[in-house]
Amino acid sequence: MSIKVEYIDHMGDDLMVANTARVSFSKTSNKFSYRKDSPKGSDEGIIDYLARENHWTPFGHPQIQFRIKAPVPIRTQCFKSKVGFVENEESRRYITTTPELFVPEEFRAAPKGNKKQGSDGVHEASDHWKKVYRINCNTAVKTYKMMIDDGVAPEQARFVLPQGVHVNWIWTGSLAAYARFCGLRKDSHAQQEVKIVADLIDEEITKLFPVCWKYLMARN
Numbered sequence: 222m223s224i225k226v227e228y229i230d231h232m233g234d235d236l237m238v239a240n241t242a243r244v245s246f247s248k249t250s251n252k253f254s255y256r257k258d259s260p261k262g263s264d265e266g267i268i269d270y271l272a273r274e275n276h277w278t279p280f281g282h283p284q285i286q287f288r289i290k291a292p293v294p295i296r297t298q299c300f301k302s303k304v305g306f307v308e309n310e311e312s313r314r315y316i317t318t319t320p321e322l323f324v325p326e327e328f329r330a331a332p333k334g335n336k337k338q339g340s341d342g343v344h345e346a347s348d349h350w351k352k353v354y355r356i357n358c359n360t361a362v363k364t365y366k367m368m369i370d371d372g373v374a375p376e377q378a379r380f381v382l383p384q385g386v387h388v389n390w391i392w393t394g395s396l397a398a399y400a401r402f403c404g405l406r407k408d409s410h411a412q413q414e415v416k417i418v419a420d421l422i423d424e425e426i427t428k429l430f431p432v433c434w435k436y437l438m439a440r441n
Contacts, residue, residue: 226421233283305398310390
């Protein structure tokens with residue numbers, strides 16, 4: 222099963238960001254202006270300046286909410302981004318449905334040298350380890366279901382589940398917070414699986430805040 226990012230809701234738009242900055246001068250605009258139409262004092266120019274000079278607070282006002290599905294370790298990496306975010310995830314203390322297993326397209330080799338993280342291309346025995354991974358993880362999931370069916374408390378039965386099972390959560394954050402997250406997790410040094418999450422978020426926010434996102438991402 223694949224990693225998913227589903228748009229739920231958002232508050233604000235590009236004009237909101239520009240007007241939030243304009244409050245410093247007790248001014249406001251009713252229609253978004255682009256540089257080509259209004260080269261002096263355009264909303265696009267204001268947003269470019271804000272992003273370029275790292276005046277991040279106007280980008281902190283818009284909010285975006287997603288429902289995300291990813292394996293447990295990727296969820297943990299996402300939750301390391303705290304400022305500007307709030308999250309609520311499903312709890313296996315309360316649900317007993319069969320969890321979905323994430324299966325990577327391939328297993329990567331460990332990095333060469335003294336690197337402590339990352340990977341170094343497809344492992345030569347990737348197909349073999351995918352089979353082993355599936356067998357062991359599916360056995361663990363079946364054991365979990367057997368424990369649930371036998372009346373073991375869900376809050377304890379979940380201990381047997383592998384790290385590779387998916388977890389779902391609702392993630393709400395500011396435009397500024399998502400920009401920081403994507404800047405970190407779209408980097409070439411980020412784990413490929415968390416980069417998938419960042420790429421999907423990137424695609425969605427580009428539709429919602431095209432001007433703001435263009436200039437925020439240009440800083441990374």
